[in-house]
Amino acid sequence: MEKEQQTASGKLTLAIIIDCCTPGAIFLSALAPAVLGLFLAIETGVSLSIPLVLCSLLIPVLFNASINLINDYFDYVQGNDTKDNIFGETDSPLAFNQIQNPKPILWLGFLCLFIGGLLGIYIIYKTNIIPLIIGVIGAISVLTYSGGKFSVSYLPIGEIVAGFVMGGLISLGVFTSLTGYIDWTILIKSIPMMLIVSQFMLVNNTCDIERDKIVGRRTLPIVLGRDKIHSVAALFTLLWILSMLFSSIFWYYFGCPIVILMIILLRKRFVTIYTGPRLNSTKIPDVLNMVVVATAVGICYPVSILIHILIIKLLSVQ
DSSP states (O other): OHHHHHHHHTOOOHHHHHHHHOHHHHIIIIIHHHHHHHHHHHHTTOOOOHHHHHHHHHHHHHHHHHHHHHHHHHHHHTTSSOTTTOSSTTTOHHHHTTOSOOHHHHHHHHHHHHHHHHHHHHHHHHSOSHHHHHHHHHHHHHHHHSSSTTSGGGSTTHHHHHIIIIIIIHHHHHHHHHHSSOOTHHHHHTHHHHHHHHHHHHHHHHHTHHHHHHTTOOOHHHHHOHHHHHHHHHHHHHHHHHHHHHHHHHTOGGGHHHHHHHHHHTHHHHHHHHHOOOOGGGHHHHHHHHHHHHHHHHHHHHHHHHHHHHHHHHHHHO
């Protein structure tokens, strides 16, 4: 009854704002890649500044929250998300609660972007201009990913762009902010994170094909169709598993057992990703399965790298 009254009131609450930020997605698409960049910076032996570390981790979190808030706002006001076409509150908190004045969500999204920019200025002041270039690309991605029918999220490149920016560029940006230089191998080592983010978007957008068509979106699942996108999803699954194994075996062999154990424990969920119907009616189990897999990758892959780094440093002391 309380939920029904809250829904009927259409008032924006703190709980709804937090839901719009999508904390789970922030972990996968911002914090996990940022932590990966931090661990890769530790590998270089650079002396870390605590304020720089905190800023480097907070900036992608704020940028990702900004994307989620702005995207939720435009999906709601443009009619892509309605109370009739969503599967639950987590799908669209604004539509589920029928928020009468969603404008604060948009302004909060811009505020997160602004604060992230200020922190970026601090990093530039403490290091050099290189993080600025990466930050500008990230900011442009935030603004172009959402915000209208000509945004990246409406195009068949949205899934790939999201994976590259969130899974790869964030790791590179954090690494560069902490070390002061660019190492392009960071992008190679970030490929598993890129692909898992892209696949998460792919699963979500495949479930939403019918809903997205109505508002004129041209996501990759819409362009290829549900039958062909299954093959793409299967390829993504194979590629990020192989890329993670390659990175572990070639660079971080002491942490490889963790990656192998994770793959063994999650093998049934990999099969589900490979064979899942990805329909609107199965969105909840499909997305939840992807959440479990993506969370496991977001934790185990960086931790395996950190363990390797610590063992190497320990052996070098002896």
